Amino acid sequence: MKALQARPARTDATPAPLVWTFDGPFERCLADLEDTLRRAIVLVGGVSGIALAIDLSLPALRGRVEAGDAVQPAWGGFLDALARLALPVPARVRHLRSAGPLLTLVIAYRD
Structure with missing residues (x-):
C-alpha cells in the first residue's frame, strides 16, 4: 500500500493589496510615495503583475496649496x-x- 503524501494546501485567493497613506507637504508626499512604490515593486518581485491606484484628496490638496505648497513642477x-x-x-x-x-x-x- 502506498503511503499518502501531504500536499500543500491550494490557495486561489488573491493577495491582499498593499496600502499606504501620505500626508504633509505635497512635494514630500510625492517623493515618499515614489520611494514606497519602488520598494513595493522589489517586495512583490517586479512590475509585471501589479496595478496601482493613487487617491488624491482634493480638500487636503486645497489645504496644502493654501499653506503655500505648489503642485507643479512636483506633480509633473x-x-x-x-x-x-x-x-x-x-x-x-x-x-x-x-x-x-x-x-x-x-x-x-x-x-
Missing part, C-alpha cells in the same frame, strides 16, 4: 517617474472630494 516630475517604471497598466489617479490623507497608494498584485 512624479508622473514622469511613474512613466519610467514601465508599469503594465498606467496608474489610476482618483480625485476624492472627501477629506482624508493627501495621498493614498494602493498596489494590487499577482503572485
